[in-house]
Amino acid sequence: MYNKDLKVIDCTIRDGGLINKWQFSDETVKKVFTAVKESGIGYMEIGYRASEKMFSTKEFGPWRFSKDEKITEIVGENYDGDLKLGVMVDIGRVEADDFAPAENSPLSFVRVATYLKDVDKAIALANIVADKGYETFINIMAISTVSEHDLHNGLKQIEAETTVSAVSIVDSFGSLYPQDVKNLADIYKSGLSEKEFAIHAHNNQELGFANTIQAIESGAGYCDATIQGIGRGAGNCCLELLLGWLKNPNYSLEPILNSIQEVFPGLRDEIEWGALPAYMVTGILNEHPRTAIALRASENKDKVSDFYKQLTTPECLNS
Template structure:
């Protein structure tokens, strides 16, 4: 590979890695990162987003308040700092409040752009340029450009507005030859300096980046340990090591090893990097955002995720229709059993409650505690989503134990498609609709409340919904919020009277002791 003397390297760990940490990083980690960046041959450091307020919690490096920019500039005085704007959320009228205070600290403003919004982005870029920043376009979905390259015609006349035109392999599925072809296509439209941002779904980020450099890209992106959205990015340490071996960049391995070690510890917790679903999504240019959510929630097995992606590829809503839950059988009361330890610890009392009262059923929100209650004569329903059916079989061992039990799945079509073991299919039904909440359509808690509503239940006793401790990770936090929102919506139902009979950290629900009612 011919060396490019003026090659610029941009590290975007804090920005792209924020998709895993919700843009929060510990102070110690950021300090180590800054020390290492200052010692390494990195030219630009992208520190995060600047954004107008969006719904939900997004952390420090999504908004990059002034004190953050000031501190990072002090820690990395020799580096050009970068922030990125998500064009879909930003308009010209937002720029004064977003960018004026950035001027002392930020050298370049990048803009994440959907090709469909290219014309609108030009207007925004011209306004950013007048504020004195370098401007870079990060144009997404590179693998689909050859299908409709018409937006590239609008590059004509923008040489004085755009400093870098970045080609972004959003799906991580492009191949080196395609990189070369697309570079030639872009070069035929503009003289703007080119950049490349590769994702690593098919583990081609290094090869594609080297091809981009060979083709004339003067700036490329990387992140420490490849930390980034979905399958992640080209690893900074890999790129620097390669360039060092070719005498293009000389590096100090001590600071590099320090920062890699710090982020490897974080990787153990969040587990970024490619896997079979990310490989599939990259190969067929399917959105990574949804795959990241499915993998991160740990609700679905790899097989279910691949099934869902295959359905998307083939434009199928779902691959299986089940009978709808029969409404002929109704009940006055139900115990909904969650997966918490209290459903196990207080099982003797809960069984007495169910067995001694009339017209009572049990609804399991998942499969965790089914074996404890398997022998109760009362009608039992299993609310199953994701890989709960596989858990159910593993827990029960003997499929004969499913006799007189009903497995209930979300309404057709299901986001993940449907994978149900044959042994379970014969006792499986689906809900006709979920109409009491919009918080989630495939949470076991959602399914349980909808089953109760459909069966005419008036009194619900919650057991095993212990909630989460204060020291929880991001996935647990999301699940806790989801469950609370579902519970809030169920509490609004005029049909249902809901009482927790075991200890719970969920709010708003009335709690009484199981021992006071048996």
């Protein structure tokens, strides 16, 4: 009834922070950390790590930087590490000096987010971080826009030149259908031999959970989820749905439901995410959700039919 080797990575604060510039209260982060720890899933990506030289600490909250000291404030001085903590990094937005040797950090893992065209840079960054003792991953964003041939080559290169645990299918535009995930899983498996593949699904078409199921059934070793699917735009696969399906006796749904009851009504009042029609439109059109995010921030936020016409009229397409 469950895939006991599958590893689930919670990204609630990291991906949710894309909506509110990582301005979560310490209380919220502590409650989410506690819920994820008690759920037993084992991995939590607590934020991005970025250089303070490149981003304003006034504009962005602490989980844009996820400094070791800040993490320790949340998890305590003598953290047992039962729940492995990690951060995401973007190429060019972090420097080697931003990472202490892993034995001096509460972090266990680092995930490098990249576009396929930048795979050489991603490999270099992953190797720098791996040399400091962290478990590493590479996440290939905007996967719905790459050619299968280029993807296969990029995966072969990652396989040969890194020590990452897994490479992730990232459906940035929320445009994949389960059949597409199955097809991509085959390409990932053909390009990778010792490394696993993973999935990070978006919910534009209410397929975040279904695509995650499909990836797991196709052999994914890792998958991402967030509580209530929180994440930029349409959001992600819901952790609670995934736990309900997995029926892994080592996982517990109750702590996640507790956090939904205690933390999420307040968050829902402050920030918006979910499978709204505007995000469905960009998903169907295989486009970045930025236009839909702008629509939702405007007074025309419910004018989804006008929005679709704008995106599909020839003048717009040719511009």
